Amino acid sequence: MQAAYIARRFGVFLLIVWLAATLNFFLPKISGQDPVRTKLLQQAALGGAVQSGMEEMVKEYNTRFGLDRPLLAQYGSYLYDTAHLDFNYSIANYPRTVRELIIEALPWTVGLLATTTLLSFTIGTLLGALLAWPRSPRWLRTLMPPLWALHAIPFFLFGLILIYLFAFQVQWLPMFGGYSPGAVQGFTWRFVSDVAMHSILPALSIILVSVGGWALAMRGMMVTTMGEDYVVFAEAEGLRATTVFLRYCVRNAILPQTTALALALGQILSGAVLVEVIFGFPGIGALLFQAIQENDQFLIQGIVFTVIVALGLATLVLDIVYPWLDPRISYRKLS
C-alpha cells in the first residue's frame, strides 16, 4: 500500500517536471516568433569581448532549434538538455552558465523561504488553534484583527512599509541586499550575523503577513473539529483539557492545514520573488528580476524550471510525510 502511494506521488512529481520543461519550450513560441533567437541575435550584434563565444552560441542554437528542424525534434533536444540540467549560457552574463547563476542564488531563497514558511505556519497554526479553544486567554483575540488585516496585503507591499519604517526612518536595519557591500563571504560569525541582519526585514514581511492567514484557516478547521463526535466523547471520557485540545482537536485539525500548506507553496514563492526584488535580496527572485530586465530568455527559463521542480519536490516531501500524520490515507483511494 505504502509503496503504491509513494510511487503514485512520485509519478505526479515527474509529471510536474515534464510540465515545467514543456511550458518552457512551448510558451515562448505562442507569440509566433522565437524571442530567444531575437534576443540572441541582438546580443551577438552588440559585439564586445565575448563576441566569438556569442556567435558560437547562436550557431549552436540554430543547429539544434533552427526553424528548419521539425518542432518535435527541437522539443526532444530541449527535453534532453533539461534532463541534464543544461539551461545553456546566460545571454546577458555570457560566459557564465544559467546553472551557475541559479546555484549561486538558490541557497538564499531556500533559506529565506524555508525559515519564513516554517515559522509562519507554526505560529499561525498555533494561534488559530488557541483562538478556537474556549479556555485560551482573552487578549489573544485582540491580537488577531491586525494580523488578519495584514494577511490581506501582499508581502512586498508590507515589505515596502517595513523598509520605510525600519530602514529609512529609524535606520535600525539595512534596507537593501543580502549582506553589506564588500563583506567577505564565508561561514564566519561576522558574515553570518551580517546576513541575518539583512534578512530580518524580508523575513518579517513574509512572516507577519502569512501568520494571520494560517491562523484564520486553522481556527476554521478547529471549529469544525471541535464539533466532531470524537471530541465530545473525549470530553466525556474525562480526559484532561490539554489532552483533548492537543491530541484530539489540534492533531486532527492539522491535517487539512497541512494539505493547505502544500497548496500554498506556489503562492508563497510567488510572493517571495517580489520581496526579494524590493529588498535586493540576492536570491532567485532578484535574479529573475534581473533576467527580465535584460530579457535573458535562457536564464528566465532556467529559473522557471528550477523553481517549479523545487516546489514539486517540496510538495512530494509533504505528500510522503502526510500518511504518517493521517493513517487513513494510504488505505483510502486517493481522493
Next chain:
Amino acid sequence: MNALRRVMSYTGRNRSLLVGTLLLLALVLFVVIGRMFVDTEDARALSAPSLRPPSWDYPFGTDRQGRDLLAVMVAGTPLTLRIGFIAGFLGVGIGAVLAFTAGFYRGMTDTIIRSVADIGLTVPGLLVLILIAVSIKSSLTVNEMALIVASLAWLNPTRTIRAQVLTLRERGYVELAAMSGMGGLEIIFLELMPNLLPYLAATLVSSVSAAILASIGLEVLGLGPMDAPTLGMTLYWVNFNAAMINGWWWWWVPPIVIIVTVFLGLFFVTMGLDEIANPRLRKST
C-alpha cells in the same frame, strides 16, 4: 423595501461584509469624485513639473516623469480593478463550468479535471505568467494583461467549487433531483446553483483579489503595460527610481494606501460571504 431592510439589518450584524463594502465604496467614491475634478490626461508623463511634493495645484504631488499623481491614482485605480474583475470573472466562470462538469459526471472526467487543477496549483502561478508575459513582450495593453492573468485564474475556483459540489452531492441534493426527473442542466441551475451562490460569490471576490495581486506582481517586475498608469506600474516606477530611499514619500504613499484598501475591502467582503456560506463560523467570532 422589506427585503432591503432585511439586507441592511443583516449587513449590520455581518460586520466583515459591512466593513469590506464600505472600503470598496470609499474607493469608488474617490475615483468618481476625482474624475470630476482632475483631468486623467495628466496621468501621462511630462504633463506636470517633476517631483513636486503635494501642494494646492498638485494635491498628491508629481512623480519624476512629470505625472500628476492624483490623476494617476484616479485613472489607475479603475484600470487595476478592471484587470482584477476581468480575470476574476473569467476564472470563476471557467472554474465553475469545470467544477460542475467534474462534480456532476464524476469518474474519469472528475479525476482528470481534479488532477489538472491540483497539479496546476502546485506550479507557482507568477512564474508561468512571467514566462507568458516575457514571450509576448511587445508592450501589453491593460486588457491583454487581464487575459494573461486569467489564463491561470481558473485553477483555484475549479478546486474550491468542485469540493462544494461534491459536498452537496453527498448530502443527496442531486440524487433527489434526479429521482424527480430533472435533467443535468436543470439540476445544476435549479438545485446546485442556489445552494452554491454564497460560495460562488466568495470565490469570485477572492479570485478578483488574487488576479489583482498577480497583475501587480507582473507590473512590479516590469512586465506590465508600460504606458498605463495602473497602481502596479506606479509601484514599478517607485521601485525603479528608488523613491523610497530618496525620500519622495508622496510618490509611494497613495498607491500603497489604495492597494491596501482594495485588498482589505475584498478580503473583508470574502470573509463576510464566507460567514453567510458557512454559518458555523458565525458563532465563534
Next chain:
Amino acid sequence: MSRAVLEVRDLRVSYAHPLGVVRAVDGVSFSLAPNERFGLAGESGSGKSTMALAILRMIHPPGHIDGGRVFLDGVELSALDREAMRRLRLAGIALVPQGSMNSLNPVMRIGQQIADALADHGEALSRPVLDARIADLLPTVGLRPDVASMYPHELSGGMKQRACIAIAICLRPRVIIADEPTSALDVVVQRQVMATLARVQRDLGAAVILVGHDMGLMAQFVDRLGIMYAGRLVEVAPIGAIVTAPRHPYTRALVASLPSLEHRGRLQGIPGLAPLLRDLPRGCAFHPRCPIAGERCRQETPALRSLGTDGTVACHAAEATP
C-alpha cells in the same frame, strides 16, 4: 430498595437560539437504583442526549444548565469543581456515545485511546502493565486483543461500538449512560452489542441508562422506562407495566404503534407533529396531539405524580383512563 446510585432532581437545560430559548430539558427528576437498567425513550429532539450530557455537566454554549441537582452515590455533582468533575467522568459515570461511527479519534490506535483514558485518570502504568490491561479489557467486550494496534477506520461499525464500550468500562464506572449505542448498526450486530453491554453491566454491577427510540430493544433490555416528551418526563414505570398498561396518552400511542414486541417498531407512527421546543404550547406540551385533552390540559402543566406503586405519570387525565 437500597439507596439510589444516581439521582437527578429538577434538571433544566436550555439552548440560546436567535429565535428564542430552547428548553431542551425542563425539570426532569428520576433516580437509579444500583444495578438497575433504566430506559429513556422519546421522539428525536425530546432532549434525551441533552440530559445525558447535562448529567455529565458537558453542556457548552449556546447551551446552559439552568438548574437542578445531580447526585452520584450521595455526592452532589454541581458542587464539584471542574477538575473533580473531570475525574468523575468515566470513573464514576461513563458515556457510550450516540454517533459511535465517528466517536473514536481517527488518527490514533485503539490501544492508545484506552491508554489516554487511563493516563488522564491517574493510572500511569508502565508499558507492559498497560498492554496487559488493555489485552484483558478488549476480550470483555468481545474484541480480539490485537484490535489495540488498529486504527478506527480498520474496524467495522460493531467493533467500533465495542471499542467505545471498552473505553467506557475501563475504570469500572458506577453508572453507564448509553446514548442510542446501536442506532447506527444493523439488526444482527445491534443484538450482539446489546448482549455485550448487558454482560459487562452485570459483571461490573453498574447501573445503566439506555437512551433510545427502539421500544422493542427497550423491552428486552431495561427494567424501568422513562418516556420523555418535549424536555419533560411524562411517564416512568417498570417496563412490564408500561407495555401492558401505559398511563400517559403519549405512551399509549407509542405502545399502540408497536404491532407486537416481536415486530420491533420505532417511535414514529404518532399522529401530529413533534413540538417546536422554543415555542411550546401553554399547559401540557402534548395537548395538541392528545386525543383526550381537556380544558385543564390547555391551561396547566401537569406534574409527575405517583399512581399506586408501579410508576409515575404527568397527565391530568391519567386516573380517569383504565
